Amino acid sequence: MRQLVIFIRKEFLHVFRDRKTLLMLFGLPIAQIVLFGFALSNEIKDSRIAVVDYSKDAVTQRLIAKIGSSPYFNIQRTLASADQIDAAFKKGDLKMAVTFPAGFGDDVIHTGKATMQVIADASDPNQATTITNYLNQIVADFNTELAAGSGQPMTIVPSMQMMYNPELRGAPNFVPGVMALVLMLVCTMMTSVAIVREKELGTMEILLVSPFRPVYIIISKLAPNLLISIVNLFVILFLSDIFLDLPVKGSFLLLVFGSVLFIMTCLSIGLLLSINAQTQQAAMTGSLMGMMLPTMLLTGFLFPIENMPLALRLLSNLVPSRWYFIIVKQVMLKGLGIGAIWKELLILGGMCVFLFTISLRKFKIRLQ
């Protein structure tokens, strides 16, 4: 036991000696979370659109003014002819073009029916769908206005309530996701170099010939990383409360418990990488190139997991950050208790034990 304490002290000295690295390990993850929390948003507003008005009458003027005054659209210019739409789309500064055919206003007033044409740049299909939908709503509102004189009987009014995030901000969704992402990658990478470095420098042999138990080597390697990650976690939670207005609604202790479990799982992944890799570069490239995008996409904060094909849904079960993302959402944003997340906690715990055991066994083999 005394041995272990001394060894942990050695590892801490290693970490704290290198001020520059230490600063990076603390500063960079925190900077990312704050940056993403403020900047990222799924909200689509001020989409640049163009209007082609062949009719130029009172009705089209009114409708164009109504579209322009909506927060979703920003009428950037008027095109003289529909032939210019393609060129404008190719330049990439327009999202949508609205065309009114000649005689539009007359048709509305006299025949009661008219059709306007809307062309969306669907190279981004999601945005195209969303803004087409917004436009449909505006036109539907406009129709109601036109009909105001004749009175609208029997109206069903949907009363919408946006729960948990009434202003539809991006931060409530992105902060837990980014927290899971950044913690996972930083923990994995920090640890992935731990043992390879000793191998590269040749100091590993000295450790192996000492009467020191392998499990102690591993534990002492993990200890400083665990501490750094936990400090990072506290700073992140503090900052999201102060700056992003996202306090921990549920039990703080429960969230910390879940986080520590998650951090330990990620440390174990890094450990496994570290034991298998031959060089630091391979270990880090593996943890960065191999894990970054899958973690980003399969955590579920960018794209809903239930939309993915079965193979990827199964694969996503293996990504620890996926489970942690749920824990953070439930405890931090919704304020739910352990009843809502016991399954996720169990899964993380299982992963952690499993990965650690494998690392330990692999490590022993190398001893012989």
Place this chain on the structure above:
Amino acid sequence: MKTLVFLLEKEFRQLLRSKQLIGILLIAPLIQLILLPMAADYSVKNISIVVVDNDHSTTSRKLIEKIVSSGYFRLKGYEDSYTAGLKMVEQDKADLALQIPIHFERDLVRENQKQVFVAINAIEGTKANLGGAYLGSIVKDFNEDIRLQWQVDNPAPTISVASSNWYNPLLNFKLYMVPAILVTLVTGLVAMQSAFNIVQEKESGTIDQINVTPIKKYVFIIGKMIPLMVLGIVLFTMGLLVGWLFYGVVPLGSWWVLYGSLVVYLFSMLGLGFMIATYCGTQQQAMSLSFFFINIFNMMSGVFTAVDSMPGWAQAIVTTFPPSHFIKIMRPVVLKGSGFQDILPEILWMLGLGLVLNTWAVLNYRKTS
């Protein structure tokens, strides 16, 4: 010139020597390119809805039927009370709860107006927004239907919208993601390897040997740049091949424009890597810093969320990211067939950033410590 040739020979040998590394560098990105576009499917068709029907009338049943048959919503079940419905939303079992209050049909006829209540889980902004919009328009349609049914004379003028989707009529989100994911993979490869490559020489001390030779600083950096550029071009080409084989993505624009901008892009990103390397003493530092940049590039360059929806200050920061410009080139050139004229501003941006970063790296690289 001769020095450069020798340097290149050395660099290529070093690069090709480590089989494990080459494997990770080329295979890992390609597997990701095959799998990940499938994960990036943001069609909002599966909004799960729980219904609380307290009225049990013909009208309420018809409304529910209309919502479910629209294709956007998936009925998760019925609950007896609004509280139970909200609980389903709370537990993430449903995205949206709809309550049709008691006497819905009666009041609609007698009082000409009646509310229905909708609670949406708004943590995922887009889904909530679209879910609400879809539901709103379905209710409106339904409203028209029952008005027609109860009193046929409805002379109100209506404007209808005929919408069409260009360049991607089937609204296939994967087409949109493939070029961008390829960019992120190339970004990860070159930014990180260029930083590592130099720091590794620092750590093992071999950089001192180079420093005592009369090799000029810029020749040294060019010698490091060319092999990595080749690696980037190889990965990019293999990526286009994967995009064609697995997703049928064939660039509509010219190859010259595509590869020309790739070279400019690689030039700027390698500059960033070298710049990072001049500030780092150990591989771990290089890794932390390049991870920081790559992660920020991936999240903020418009790969997953639109740059346009960020606040102004963030958009200004994003302009200084080379990948954001390359993505603005890749998507239109691949999907819309945009030409050189259309993307010229982006190329100029990348070139400018590349010059700044490379100059920075050369100036900050000290041969004497």
